[in-house]
Amino acid sequence: MSASFSHIRDLDCSPATAWRLLTDPAQMNRWSTAPIRLSDNGIGERPDAVGALRTVTLPRGRARLREVVELTEYPYRFVYRVYDGGPLLLEHRGEQRLEARPRGCRLTWTVRLQVAGGLSRVLARVIGRQVGESLNALERIAAAEADVPDPGPAADRPGAPTADELAALRVPAVQALRGQTAIADRFAADDDPKVWFARVYQYVTTEMLNVQGLRNPDWLLALIPVFDRFYTENLQRYEDGDTPSAAWQRAWSLCEREDRAHPERPVIRGLLAGVSAHIDDDLPRALAQVHRDRYPDRDLREFRPDYLRLAPVFSAASDRLLAELPRSHKPWWTPIATRVHPQVRDDLLGRQGFHVGRQRLTAFASAAAAVSVR
Known part of the structure; x- marks a missing residue:
């Protein structure tokens, strides 16, 4: 059985600024309780583009999650998936959505995961709590962050193939x-x-x-x-x-x-x-x-x-x-x-x-x- 958790936070910054803080490992390490390392850039040599690889080391170094960026719709939707989290992690997919608000933006971060042995809910609670602690720090950083001009990652998939x-x-x-x-x-x-x-x-x-x-x-x-x-x-x-x-x-x-x-x-x-x-x-x-x-x-x-x-x-x-x-x-x-x-x-x-x-x-x-x- 899979389990999931979601966090909703109102950030005092633009969606573009929030995107940079949420998707660039160099910026993520400013607020995340789990160290994040960029393994390889994605399209256009960007860390926030489709195809980028990154490694997340869970607190106390107990496990490493290797992630691939699967979908980007700058600056509103970012989807990643863990392709290697050890033999017991069967599924782990995260999606971050940003919605412009009168004062800043609203972040909705949802993660769905499944582990062997029926421990999905336990792990979801543990990781969900750690993500929540990280987002507390993100809120403080976002409030003081200045906007940086950035066109964002290029769109992937120029044209879907036809049925023929x-x-x-x-x-x-x-x-x-x-x-x-x-x-x-x-x-x-x-x-x-x-x-x-x-x-x-x-x-x-x-x-x-x-x-x-x-x-x-x-x-x-x-x-x-x-x-x-x-x-x-x-x-x-x-x-x-x-x-x-x-x-x-x-x-x-x-x-x-x-x-x-x-x-x-x-x-x-x-x-x-x-x-x-x-x-x-x-x-x-x-x-x-x-x-x-x-x-x-x-x-x-x-x-x-x-x-x-x-x-x-x-x-x-x-x-x-x-x-x-x-x-x-x-x-x-x-x-x-x-x-x-x-x-x-x-x-x-x-x-x-x-x-x-x-x-x-x-x-x-x-x-x-x-x-x-x-």
Whole structure:
């Protein structure tokens, strides 16, 4: 069950001034009880723009919340989401609304959160109390703050795609999924151990095609076939005895190994190597290519909120694969994994050799550097 809290404060300053105090980490540290660090700017090199990343350290350093700015309507609406708050935090979304008043402005700050273990209401009360204490300090600062001319962050999403445009983009994405399914089916028919990674990749694409609520669904649909091309080309080279990338050479080689005493070990090693090749090698190139081909006039960081929202597809795909693995090929921890939340399991798996969440962030940063958004 989720829980929420809201604070309403009348501030003796303009909405633009309140916006600066509320959204710039350098200003937020003047009143917040929780230290805030800017991890990366968003669109236009601004800390208050879509795609910006920041880290909030809760009082006493007990936990860190990593946030991404998801939506801005300067100077009246600011939305952020915690994309990484530890394995127990399942949801955390904040929205700040500013309304001009005859004397200053009114702030409405709403947070909705959910944690594992049924402790959502307890955590909401704790964080809500801390936010309230911070806002007491903000009120005092706002009353003495001078207005600073600022045009605000640029609007993201220049134009939403039409239904016809999305339908056209979906055709090659679905074709890519059919090809991935055919590859996995072929491996299964041949009793080829490469089937396990091929199948999980098929499931990842399936989950991506079912994702809802993205602000830029056209971007995701355009990414799928480009991503697929790197995968299929490297597989073809490997099967032809040619030279795939070093990461894919290692991945496919590990996938083909067998261990009669512990058949689950090569499965997991092959999967981790395949995921590494997929994320570390192919993903940055696919992101950069799609950006150059379709969105050269837009900042790649505009798409970062959508990118971070895709994280659950990897958990969903691995769940499907774990359910299909023969008992002899299941790791010992599989029964435990099915009983805990995917975020807890992913955190534990990350300690075994490859943390998907962290590596996906690195992949995005590499793509952003490649298209020179800074």
